[in-house]
Amino acid sequence: MADKEVLQKKLDELQKEYAKTKHNKATNTHLGILRAKISNTKKKMTERKKKKGKGFSVKKTGDATVALVGFPNAGKSSLQKILTNVDSKVADYAFTTLDAIPGILRYNGATIQIFDLPGLIEGAHIGKGGGAMIASAIRVSDLLLFVIDSANPQNLYTLLKELRDLGIHAGRKRPDVSMEKLNSGGIRIENQGYKIPDKESIIKIINEFGIFNCTIHFRNDSTEDDIIDFLAGTDLYIDAIVAINKIDVNENYMNVKAEIEAKTKLKVIPISALRNLNMDELRKGIFAALKISRIYLKPKDGNPDYENPIIMPNDSTIVDVAKKLHSDLVKSLKYGYVSGRSVKFRNQKVGKEHILADEDILTMVYQN
Numbered sequence: 181m182a183d184k185e186v187l188q189k190k191l192d193e194l195q196k197e198y199a200k201t202k203h204n205k206a207t208n209t210h211l212g213i214l215r216a217k218i219s220n221t222k223k224k225m226t227e228r229k230k231k232k233g234k235g236f237s238v239k240k241t242g243d244a245t246v247a248l249v250g251f252p253n254a255g256k257s258s259l260q261k262i263l264t265n266v267d268s269k270v271a272d273y274a275f276t277t278l279d280a281i282p283g284i285l286r287y288n289g290a291t292i293q294i295f296d297l298p299g300l301i302e303g304a305h306i307g308k309g310g311g312a313m314i315a316s317a318i319r320v321s322d323l324l325l326f327v328i329d330s331a332n333p334q335n336l337y338t339l340l341k342e343l344r345d346l347g348i349h350a351g352r353k354r355p356d357v358s359m360e361k362l363n364s365g366g367i368r369i370e371n372q373g374y375k376i377p378d379k380e381s382i383i384k385i386i387n388e389f390g391i392f393n394c395t396i397h398f399r400n401d402s403t404e405d406d407i408i409d410f411l412a413g414t415d416l417y418i419d420a421i422v423a424i425n426k427i428d429v430n431e432n433y434m435n436v437k438a439e440i441e442a443k444t445k446l447k448v449i450p451i452s453a454l455r456n457l458n459m460d461e462l463r464k465g466i467f468a469a470l471k472i473s474r475i476y477l478k479p480k481d482g483n484p485d486y487e488n489p490i491i492m493p494n495d496s497t498i499v500d501v502a503k504k505l506h507s508d509l510v511k512s513l514k515y516g517y518v519s520g521r522s523v524k525f526r527n528q529k530v531g532k533e534h535i536l537a538d539e540d541i542l543t544m545v546y547q548n
């Protein structure tokens with residue numbers, strides 16, 4: 181049998197077993213493991229497709245990249261048009277190759293690339309072929325912006341689940357788990373007071389993956405699903421926020437926002453792309469979710485350049501800024517003067533490992 185058929189057969193069997201297993205407390209772990217195996221098999225199938233060379237390219241440019249994800253008709257193209265310089269209605273016609281055409285949003289001095297995934301995410305069908313393409317598009321993104329019709333919040337849960345089945349965890353942090361395989365000694369668990377499942381469950385899960393001797397380390401609270409994801413190698417974790425659209429025709433949108441936030445812990449911003457409502461709030465939300473900072477450079481005896489901030493990941497040091505400007509600068513960097521939220525005084529002298537905050541003003545001092 182060809183590789184592909186073997187995988188398909190395995191997938192069918194797993195899905196059949198998943199479908200016939202009753203959902204209750206006793207079967208929870210088993211179902212989780214089945215989910216992981218299904219996702220792993222799907223991943224293998226899409227990887228094969230990718231190797232066969234279906235083209236899909238999104239280049240990373242600018243300071244950050246955001247992908248719009250949503251059902252057809254949710255308002256993605258309308259939103260992209262408002263936020264950026266691109267008219268993707270026009271662009272849509274060019275999507276014969278399924279390449280995503282990015283638009284650029286300039287905000288707070290940052291250049292943020294925003295693209296739509298047209299033709300890729302067709303709601304309930306994303307698993308059916310677009311998997312590799314979605315994964316490669318999401319891989320270059322720093323943030324997913326779910327665009328959801330506020331009248332259909334359940335679409336969000338469908339998307340989250342479908343992405344999860346592809347091994348993509350939107351809005352979740354990578355579980356901090358690591359493992360060393362051993363030749364003997366059984367399963368050893370190292371955990372310093374974090375909330376983790378009971379020992380029997382952990383061992384059962386690890387055994388299911390064919391591992392019988394190892395040390396597993398936990399460095400934060402972890403659920404059974406986290407352990408399964410770690411073992412299955414479903415390795416894409418990405419930040420996400422939600423725009424609930426069409427609030428101009430939905431009086432109930434504040435309840436929808438509250439419901440989604442309670443269920444998913446994702447930040448929800450109500451908007452209307454058609455009526456241009458709450459767009460400032462959305463831009464602000466995107467910027468905050470990207471976790472980037474504006475650093476204004478100031479020559480020793482001059483004024484800060486407020487027009488062209490250096491955009492850095494939050495918690496960057498002065499060395500990081502020097503690296504971004506020019507790697508040659510790093511060697512001669514001595515220290516800095518900083519004004520802003522990361523220091524107590526104006527023009528405070530700080531070491532080059534000082535951690536900067538958004539909107540800090542920085543003067544760098546180099547060795548002559």
Ligand SMILES: Nc1nc2c(ncn2[C@@H]2O[C@H](COP(=O)(O)OP(=O)(O)O)[C@@H](O)[C@H]2O)c(=O)[nH]1
Pocket residue numbers: 250251252253254255256257258259425426427428429451452453454455
């Ligand atoms: N009432 C209302 N309609 C909207 C809004 N945003 C988009 N639409 C409409 O919804 C339809 C689908 O929009 P489009 O941007 O093409 O959605 P896409 O398929 O996700 O790209 C179009 O007819 C839009 O005019 C909104 O905020 N309110």
Ligand SMILES: [Mg+2]
Pocket residue numbers: 256257258296298
């Ligand atoms: Mg569209």
